[in-house]
Amino acid sequence: MSNYIVFLTLSAATYAIFGLGLNLQWGYTGLVNFGHVAFMTVGAYTTVLLSLQGVPLWIAAPIGGTLAAFLGLLIGLTTLRLREDYLGIVTIGVSELVRITIQSDKFTPITGGVGGIQRYELPLNFAPAVPSYLTKLGFIGLFAAVMGLASWRLWVWGRKNMNKMWQAALGIVSFFIIYICGAISLYNYDDRAGLMLLTVTTLAIIYVGLERLINSPWGRVLKAIREDEEVPKALGKNVFWYKLQALMLGGGIAGIAGAFYAWQITSLYPSNFEPLLTFNAWTIVSLGGAGNNVGVILGAVVFWAYDTVTRLDWIKSLPFSSDQVGAFRIMIIGLILMVIMLWRPQGLLGNKDELTLGK
C-alpha cells in the first residue's frame, strides 16, 4: 500500500512540475506549446549526461533546467513574432527534432542513442549503506513540514470559501494519508522514498514561487497578453519580451521536471520522450483548469490515480486481453477529456464565470 502511494505521489509530483511549466505558458500567457516534452528531454539528458561526467546532481539538474530555458529562448526568438497557432506547429516539430537527434547514430556515443543510458547516479541514494536514524528523522520532519504547509494553505483557502470547505477537507485528508505512507517509506528507507521527498519539496518551492510571480504585476502582464496582446502593447509593455520570459521560465521548469523524470525511470531511452508526454501535460492542465496552479497539481494527482488504479490486478478479471485494456485506458482518458470539455470546460478547479465572458 505505502509503496503504491509513494509511486503515485512521485509520478504525480513530477508531472505536476511538468504541467506547471505548461500552465505558465498556456494557462497564463496563452502560448500554444505542443512540444512541451522537448524541454523535459533537454533537462533529463543534460542532467544525466553531466552526472555521468561526475558533476554533482544538485548542480547538474539546475544546468538541465537552464539549458531547457535556453531552448525556449531559441524557439521564442524565431517564432514568437508569428501568430500563436504557428508556435504550436513549430513546437511539435522541435520536440520531435530533439528526440530524433538524441537517438540518431551520430550522437549515439554521447547519448546512448536507441540503446539509451541504463546506469546513472540517483539522488539521496545511500545504497548499499543505510542512512542514519537522524537523517531519516530529518527527512520525515521535512516531509511533515511540506505536507503540513500544504494542508494549512488548503485550510486557509477552505475558510475563505466556505462552500468549498469539503473539498479542502478532502485535500487535507489525502495529504495526511500521503504523509503517513511517505513517512513509513522514509523510515524503511529506499531511494524511491528519498526521491519522492525531493520531488514533492521541489514541487512545493516551484508552486510557491510561481504563485508569487503570477500575482505580481509581472503576472498581470502575462494574463493581459493571454486576453488580448494588443492592449498591453498599447499600454507600453514589451509583449515579445514577456512572452519570451514565459516560454523560457516554463521551459526551465519542464527541464527540472525532466531531471526528476530521469531519476524516476532510472534508465533513459529516447522512446521515453514521445509526444504522448506533451499530450499528458495538456490533459493534466485542462483537467485541473488552465490558469490555475492548484488545479494543475490536482489534475496530475487525478491523472496518476487513474493510471495506477487501471494497472491494478482487478483489471485482469475483465474479459479483455491486455492489449485491449491498454488501448481502453487511453481511450477513456480521451473520453474523460471530451466530457470535461462539454460539461466543465473550465476544468475541475477553474472558474466557470471566467469562461462564459466574451472577449
Add this chain to the structure above:
Amino acid sequence: MTDLLRAENLCKSFGSIKAVNQASITVPAGSITGLIGPNGAGKTTFFNLLSNFIVPDQGQVMFNGQPIQQLPPHRIARLGMVRTFQVAKALSRLSVLENMLLGAQDQIGEKMWQAWMPQVAKDQKQLKEKAMTILTDIGMDHKAADFAGGLSGGQRKLLEMGRALMSDPKLILLDEPAAGVNPRLIDDICGHIQRWRKDGMSFLVIEHNMDVIMSLCDRVWVLAEGSNLVDGPPAKVQNDPQVLEAYLGS
C-alpha cells in the same frame, strides 16, 4: 501652441489598395483634435500608422519633438502617446481594477526579478488608490472587483479611457469613443474628455457622431480615400462643400 504630434505624408498600401495616401495631421499641445471622414476613408489605419501598430510605407511622425516612426508601439506608449481601439478591448478575465492597474507605467514588479521584492506591495497600494480615484471619476468604482468581460459596450469604452489615463499620457488617441454608446453616456464621456484636457492632456479623436466632434474639437481634419481633404475649425468644416460631397457622394 507647439505641436505635440505631427505626422507628414504617411502612406500605407495593402496590395494595390492605397489605404492611406500622403496623409498628414498635427495635434497642438493641449488641444482636442478631431479626425473625421466617411467609412473606409482610412481613419483607423491612419491611427495604426501613428502608433506604429502598422508600419507605414513612408512618411514621418514626430511626437513631442522626437521622431517616433522607427519605434515599436510599446516605446511610443511609454513616451506618452496612448491609443484606444475602435472596438473597445476589455481584458475579459481580469477584473476592472486589474485592467486599470495594467495601464500604469514603470511599475516595480513588472520585471520578473523584481516581482518578489517587498516594495511591490506598497507600490501597488498607491496605484490602486490612483485607479480607484479615476474609476470613481468615471462612475465605475462599484464595478472595480467585477470581471471586465461583464461590462457593457459603453462601460468598456470608459474603462479603456481610464486605463489609458493610468499611464499619465500626454496624448490619447481615441478611436470612436461614442460609437455604440447611449446618448446619456456620450455626454458623460465628452464631459470627462473636456475635464482631462483642462488637466493638461491632449486628444486626437476619430468620431462619426458630429455632435461630439462639434462640441469637443478645436480643429477637425477630414480624411477621404486615404488623403487629407480639408482641415479647419469644426463649424467651417461642417459646411465645406468638398466634405459634404465626400460624405454624400456626387
